[in-house]
Amino acid sequence: xxxxxxxxxxxxxxxxxxxxxxxxxxxxxxxxxxxxxxxxxxxxxxxxxxxxxxxxxxxxxxxxxxxxxxxxxxxxxxxxxxxxxxxxxxxxxxxxxxxxxxxxxxxxxxxxxxxxxxxxxxxxxxxxxxxxxxxxxxxxxxxxxxxxxxxxxxxxxxxxxxxxxxxxxxxxxxxxxxxxxxxxxxxxxxxxxxxxxxxxxxxxxxxxxxxxxxxxxxxxxxxxxxxxxxxxxxxx
Numbered sequence: 001x002x003x004x005x006x007x008x009x010x011x012x013x014x015x016x017x018x019x020x021x022x023x024x025x026x027x028x029x030x031x032x033x034x035x036x037x038x039x040x041x042x043x044x045x046x047x048x049x050x051x052x053x054x055x056x057x058x059x060x061x062x063x064x065x066x067x068x069x070x071x072x073x074x075x076x077x078x079x080x081x082x083x084x085x086x087x088x089x090x091x092x093x094x095x096x097x098x099x100x101x102x103x104x105x106x107x108x109x110x111x112x113x114x115x116x117x118x119x120x121x122x123x124x125x126x127x128x129x130x131x132x133x134x135x136x137x138x139x140x141x142x143x144x145x146x147x148x149x150x151x152x153x154x155x156x157x158x159x160x161x162x163x164x165x166x167x168x169x170x171x172x173x174x175x176x177x178x179x180x181x182x183x184x185x186x187x188x189x190x191x192x193x194x195x196x197x198x199x200x201x202x203x204x205x206x207x208x209x210x211x212x213x214x215x216x217x218x219x220x221x222x223x224x225x226x227x228x229x230x231x232x233x234x235x236x
């Protein structure tokens with residue numbers, strides 16, 4: 001596993017992108033708080049300029065007066081926004097699973113309890129699967145720092161060299177975030193059981209496929225269907 005230098009433990013998103021017609025007020029609120037924490041702008045895809053929902057969006061964004069916001073209305077051609085952290089609803093993710101693509105954009109599926117969406121637990125959980133575990137650990141550590149989480153749970157799925165990977169992960173996170181308590185989970189526990197026993201603000205999994213046309217890895221697929229909190233699908 002590659003070492004996590006301090007400068008690499010950050011989210012490299014250029015902005016946070018959310019579609020209010022897909023994610024609703026919950027998604028916009030989470031995206032705005034995320035963008036503010038990461039120090040990037042917020043891009044909101046919205047309906048026509050006369051859409052009544054804009055009043056709700058404006059009220060939500062008023063909670064973040066320092067945030068740079070760009071609103072794209074449906075009658076306008078949307079920008080490409082390369083490198084954006086994309087926020088979508090669980091319904092949209094069910095229709096089109098958030099697999100890592102050529103655009104190299106991380107995806108956050110917003111859902112779960114109100115407490116988790118509001119980041120009230122102070123916990124981030126990272127699930128290290130066979131493919132993409134370095135990217136998962138980097139994102140999880142970065143979100144701990146950006147959102148002020150005090151605890152990072154690292155859950156390793158059963159695969160070759162998993163135990164060594166878990167020990168290395170602990171050393172790297174301790175070096176990058178000395179104030180974060182790292183809990184290593186070596187039991188073969190399902191994502192559903194893990195998140196039920198230990199509520200988290202964010203679950204980080206890999207959006208990469210194990211092989212061509214195989215779809216999401218088991219942990220990512222379970223997180224999409226069962227996690228009671230937002231889920232970040234790492235693209236790397």
